[in-house]
Amino acid sequence: xxxxxxxxxxxxxxxxxxxxxxxxxxxxxxxxxxxxxxxxxxxxxxxxxxxxxxxxxxxxxxxxxxxxxxxxxxxxxxxxxxxxxxxxxxxxxxxxxxxxxxxxxxxxxxxxxxxxxxxxxxxxxxxxxxxxxxxxxxxxxxxxxxxxxxxxxxxxxxxxxxxxxxxxxxxxxxxxxxxxxxxxxxxx
Amino acid sequence: xxxxxxxxxxxxxxxxxxxxxxxxxxxxxxxxxxxxxxxxxxxxxxxxxxxxxxxxxxxxxxxxxxxxxxxxxxxxxxxxxxxxxxxxxxxxxxxxxxxxxxxxxxxxxxxxxxxxxxxxxxxxxxxxxxxxxxxxxxxxxxxxxxxxxxxxxxxxxxxxxxxxxxxxxxxxxxxxxxxxxxxxxxxx
Amino acid sequence: xxxxxxxxxxxxxxxxxxxxxxxxxxxxxxxxxxxxxxxxxxxxxxxxxxxxxxxxxxxxxxxxxxxxxxxxxxxxxxxxxxxxxxxxxxxxxxxxxxxxxxxxxxxxxxxxxxxxxxxxxxxxxxxxxxxxxxxxxxxxxxxxxxxxxxxxxxxxxxxxxxxxxxxxxxxxxxxxxxxxxxxxxxxx
Amino acid sequence: xxxxxxxxxxxxxxxxxxxxxxxxxxxxxxxxxxxxxxxxxxxxxxxxxxxxxxxxxxxxxxxxxxxxxxxxxxxxxxxxxxxxxxxxxxxxxxxxxxxxxxxxxxxxxxxxxxxxxxxxxxxxxxxxxxxxxxxxxxxxxxxxxxxxxxxxxxxxxxxxxxxxxxxxxxxxxxxxxxxxxxxxxxxx
DNA sequence: GATGAATGAGCGTTCATTCAT
DNA sequence: TATGAATGAACGCTCATTCAT
Numbered sequence: 001x002x003x004x005x006x007x008x009x010x011x012x013x014x015x016x017x018x019x020x021x022x023x024x025x026x027x028x029x030x031x032x033x034x035x036x037x038x039x040x041x042x043x044x045x046x047x048x049x050x051x052x053x054x055x056x057x058x059x060x061x062x063x064x065x066x067x068x069x070x071x072x073x074x075x076x077x078x079x080x081x082x083x084x085x086x087x088x089x090x091x092x093x094x095x096x097x098x099x100x101x102x103x104x105x106x107x108x109x110x111x112x113x114x115x116x117x118x119x120x121x122x123x124x125x126x127x128x129x130x131x132x133x134x135x136x137x138x139x140x141x142x143x144x145x146x147x148x149x150x151x152x153x154x155x156x157x158x159x160x161x162x163x164x165x166x167x168x169x170x171x172x173x174x175x176x177x178x179x180x181x182x183x184x185x186x187x188x
Numbered sequence: 189x190x191x192x193x194x195x196x197x198x199x200x201x202x203x204x205x206x207x208x209x210x211x212x213x214x215x216x217x218x219x220x221x222x223x224x225x226x227x228x229x230x231x232x233x234x235x236x237x238x239x240x241x242x243x244x245x246x247x248x249x250x251x252x253x254x255x256x257x258x259x260x261x262x263x264x265x266x267x268x269x270x271x272x273x274x275x276x277x278x279x280x281x282x283x284x285x286x287x288x289x290x291x292x293x294x295x296x297x298x299x300x301x302x303x304x305x306x307x308x309x310x311x312x313x314x315x316x317x318x319x320x321x322x323x324x325x326x327x328x329x330x331x332x333x334x335x336x337x338x339x340x341x342x343x344x345x346x347x348x349x350x351x352x353x354x355x356x357x358x359x360x361x362x363x364x365x366x367x368x369x370x371x372x373x374x375x376x
Numbered sequence: 377x378x379x380x381x382x383x384x385x386x387x388x389x390x391x392x393x394x395x396x397x398x399x400x401x402x403x404x405x406x407x408x409x410x411x412x413x414x415x416x417x418x419x420x421x422x423x424x425x426x427x428x429x430x431x432x433x434x435x436x437x438x439x440x441x442x443x444x445x446x447x448x449x450x451x452x453x454x455x456x457x458x459x460x461x462x463x464x465x466x467x468x469x470x471x472x473x474x475x476x477x478x479x480x481x482x483x484x485x486x487x488x489x490x491x492x493x494x495x496x497x498x499x500x501x502x503x504x505x506x507x508x509x510x511x512x513x514x515x516x517x518x519x520x521x522x523x524x525x526x527x528x529x530x531x532x533x534x535x536x537x538x539x540x541x542x543x544x545x546x547x548x549x550x551x552x553x554x555x556x557x558x559x560x561x562x563x564x
Numbered sequence: 565x566x567x568x569x570x571x572x573x574x575x576x577x578x579x580x581x582x583x584x585x586x587x588x589x590x591x592x593x594x595x596x597x598x599x600x601x602x603x604x605x606x607x608x609x610x611x612x613x614x615x616x617x618x619x620x621x622x623x624x625x626x627x628x629x630x631x632x633x634x635x636x637x638x639x640x641x642x643x644x645x646x647x648x649x650x651x652x653x654x655x656x657x658x659x660x661x662x663x664x665x666x667x668x669x670x671x672x673x674x675x676x677x678x679x680x681x682x683x684x685x686x687x688x689x690x691x692x693x694x695x696x697x698x699x700x701x702x703x704x705x706x707x708x709x710x711x712x713x714x715x716x717x718x719x720x721x722x723x724x725x726x727x728x729x730x731x732x733x734x735x736x737x738x739x740x741x742x743x744x745x746x747x748x749x750x751x752x
Numbered sequence: 753g754a755t756g757a758a759t760g761a762g763c764g765t766t767c768a769t770t771c772a773t
Numbered sequence: 774t775a776t777g778a779a780t781g782a783a784c785g786c787t788c789a790t791t792c793a794t
Contacts (some may be wrong), residue, residue: 001778015291019207022763034765034779043763053199075374102287104205129373138373145354146364147373149349152341157341168334174336185317185326185335186263190754222790223755232789321777377757393668398784411759414786451750477665480581501638505749506686514749522732522740523749528655529721530714537713544710559710560748561702562639565774586767599776608768642754 002040005031006054009047014094018048018102036155048102049110055099056117057087064126074132075182078151081125082181087157090160090170096159120150151181190228192218194242197235206236206290215358221226236290237298237309243287243304247276251312265372266339268329269313270369271362273343277350278358310336378416380406382430385423390470394424394478424478425486431475432493433466439500451507451558454527457501457551458557459530465538466546472535498524527557566604568594572619573611577727578658582612584664591737611697612666613674619663620681623652627688639746640694642715646745647691647738654734660723686712 008030012021023044027037041047066072068081089096103114126148132138154177162173196218200209201287211232215225229235254260268367277284291302314336342365350361384406388397399420403413442448442456465472479490495538502524510516531552538549565694572594576585590602594618630636630644653660667678690712696702716749726737 020292024763033780035767035782036778038767039778039780100756101292104208104289122331124260133303136375139371139375142368142373143356145363146361147368149346150365153343153345154338154341155347159310160335161337168331171764173334175336176331178340180335180372181368181762182374183327184368184370185320185330186370187324187327188376212788223753223792224753226790227753256793390786396668399786400784409759409787411761411788413756415757415759420785477668478706480665508749512751513746515751518749519732519740522737523744525722525725526718526741526744529719533711533717533721544707549710550742552707553714556706556711556714556748557744558748558750559703560744560746561696561706562746563700564752588767597776599771600774602769603774641762 001034001036001167004049005037006047008050010094010098011046012100013051014097018098018105020086034132036076044107045107045110048098048105051095051098052103052106052114055088055095056091056114056121060117063121067124067128072130073170074135074137075178077128078125078132078176078181079174081128082151082155082178083171084157086162086174086177089159090164093159093162093164100156100159122152123152145166154181189224193225193239194235195226198239198286200347201236201239202285203289206293208288210309216222231299233293233295236286236293237302239283239286240291240294240298240302243276243280243283244309246280247272247338248305248309251309255312255316256311262316262325263366264325265316266313266320266369267317267366270339270366271359273357274346274350274362274365277347278352281347281350281352283317287305288344314337324359377408377412381413381416382423386427386470386474389424389427389478393482394474396457404499413473414418421481421483421486424481425490426470426475427474428482428486429473431464431468432497435460435496436493437476437549439497443504450511450513451554454508455499455506455554456548457504458527458531458553459547462538462546462550462553465513465535466540469535469538469540476532476535480493484541500527500530530557565596565600569604570611570614570746573664574615574658577612577615577666578661582669587664587733609669609671610687612616612662613678615659615662615671616667616674616678619652619659620678622656622684623648624681624685627685631688631692638663638692638699639699639742642696643738643742645692646715646719646742647735650722650726650734650738652721652740654728655727657728658678659684662719664723686716689715718745 002139005026007176008136009021009026012025012029015021016025027034042048051091062084063081065075066084069077095163099165106114129138129142129144129148129151133140133142133144158173161178164170193214197209197214200213200217204213211225213221251269251270254265256271257265260268285365291299294302314332317326317330317332317336317339321328321330321332346361350358352358356364366373379419383404385397385402388401388405394402399410399413403410428470437456438460442453442460445453448456479487482490491523502520505514505520505524507519508518509518509520534549538546542545544552573585574591574595576589579585580589588672591598605614607631626648628647630641631643636644650717667675672679690708693702693703693706693708693712693715697704697706697708726734728734732740745747
């Protein structure tokens with residue numbers, strides 16, 4: 001039941017927004033009562049936090065697996081991380097939208113925890129870029145921090161537009177993105 | 189007075205969010221009463237729409253000026269548009285945050301209008317890239333639509349992190365971004 | 377309107393208890409809406425605090441007037457204070473009941489303030505007894521603190537049973553009380 | 565288990581109040597579940613009634629024992645009853661507070677029964693005073709009903725302030741009270 | 753132009769109680 | 774005996790909006 005509530009909430013929060021979706025909306029759509037909701041969650045905010053944690057923890061876990069694989073180059077790892085992000089947006093689009101859009105509806109302690117985890121994710125990419133610079137894969141003059149923000153912008157922004165059933169698959173988008181990140185768009 | 193209300197609202201909406209900011213908050217912080225608000229605005233949503241229009245119309249206007257300058261190359265125009273976006277986030281940070289974050293609080297007609305304008309802005313960039321491909325500035329195999337989304341992601345995402353009083357100026361960020369967009373990050 | 381709400385609330389809180397009386401009950405009985413209530417009071421607890429302050433401040437003010445009258449003996453002052461308490465319970469019975477019964481529904485800060493005022497009222501009586509002992513009106517071996525509590529018990533308890541329209545008037549009750557306090561009940 | 569629930573409830577009801585203490589609070593603090601509570605009690609109100617009965621029935625029983633002792637004078641009996649009341653507040657302080665404070669949370673039938681028992685307790689004291697008047701121990705002009713209320717006020721009020729671990733013991737308080745009741749406070 | 757009293761619909765949350773297991 | 778999922782009614786409170794002045 002807790003999972004049913006979470007799943008349904010993700011759907012509704014994505015469609016109507018967190019604040020605009022009432023607990024009543026959630027439980028009505030499941031044919032249960034508000035009491036049931038509060039049996040499983042202590043507050044609406046806790047539910048939102050659950051959704052946030054479910055999303056970011058999954059990403060962090062997968063990112064770590066990618067990064068610790070000593071057999072791959074930095075370029076390959078970058079490609080895999082970008083792919084992972086687009087894929088996650090593709091497969092968990094609703095949760096992703098909530099994650100990027102509704103963070104301000106968490107209380108300050110929870111915001112802090114989520115921001116910490118987002119920071120960790122970003123720092124891991126910074127580290128990857130830095131390593132790539134050091135081992136000669138990436139250009140030495142790069143401003144690692146800004147470049148990392150650019151890469152995150154490219155990928156994260158796709159929650160705003162990427163359509164899993166559109167012309168281009170998630171993997172193809174990732175390939176285009178990485179091609180651009182590595183080679184740029186100009187003719188040499 | 190209408191402008192004072194708008195300006196103050198932008199500040200409050202950015203800090204606390206649109207839904208979490210009440211009309212009472214706005215008028216209290218200005219030392220006037222709710223009646224005054226409703227003399228100038230027919231609804232809270234109209235105020236939000238005003239803020240949205242103020243932001244996007246400014247961008248569109250400036251974008252057009254950049255694009256119609258026949259003396260500049262596509263690369264140069266791209267640089268100017270990127271700079272404009274970062275600068276706008278730098279100088280109108282609060283309005284930018286509201287623009288990207290609170291669109292769902294507009295009613296459906298207004299959402300449609302804003303989306304149309306955002307689409308126009310994007311289509312203009314697509315057109316610019318396409319022209320660059322055709323005239324040999326950009327690589328011919330580019331997927332113009334996805335690349336445009338990547339560029340928008342890079343720039344728009346900066347509303348999430350760019351700090352005008354930080355280490356790097358808006359212009360420097362724009363330069364780093366365009367350098368990356370054009371040349372990529374890998375060593376050739 | 378604020379006074380109408382307060383007056384009606386006193387009536388309802390006395391009859392049904394503070395917790396058992398809802399804001400809905402209050403506003404329904406006045407033919408207004410909840411919004412009106414919250415236009416005048418920031419919370420239900422604030423209303424309760426208003427009622428408490430209205431009661432205790434009135435008593436303290438009157439008590440001071442009695443005590444500062446240099447022309448009266450301690451016995452006379454004691455009689456006037458007892459009379460005042462019974463009379464206040466007679467004329468403001470409902471507020472008195474709420475005052476004695478519902479203090480625990482105030483928040484901790486407000487409880488502290490009210491307790492402080494009740495303490496002040498008590499300390500003033502202690503001081504009166506002490507003065508009476510010193511000037512030979514009262515017996516020298518009295519335990520002033522406990523005696524004060526006994527006097528307060530006699531008077532305050534009357535909120536539980538005193539009926540203004542009963543056999544004995546408030547003034548008569550006060551006379552009986554003071555007679556007993558001064559002379560006791562046994563035959564000498 | 566039923567006694568454990570009752571004992572724990574008395575502690576919680578005294579600290580937080582009856583209405584403010586939920587069944588959940590009670591069962592959580594005992595490490596059991598709500599179902600268990602409803603196995604032993606048919607309602608929260610029944611539990612409160614149990615507490616009331618436990619307190620008043622004890623007092624009535626003891627009062628009867630005191631009163632039927634033909635070897636004691638009315639003064640002595642009065643002293644013993646006052647002592648009993650202060651002692652009960654001292655030893656069962658929490659239950660006493662609940663008894664005096666939460667009676668309004670009983671349903672009307674139960675209120676009636678408790679009031680009846682409180683009345684019986686009071687009537688027994690009235691009878692004692694009346695006998696004392698008739699046999700010459702107490703002054704003949706006393707208003708027995710009001711005097712009884714005064715005595716009850718003195719003793720019952722002590723649930724508001726008496727501290728068993730304070731400067732004065734329960735027995736000493738009783739002695740001071742009875743001394744005052746019998747002789748008054750003025751110098752003859 | 754501006755006020756401020758009043759509305760009314762809705763929201764998040766609580767909690768005593770029930771009941772199948 | 775005891776559990777725990779589920780209910781449903783109520784509650785305190787918020788807030789965008791209206792409107793007579």
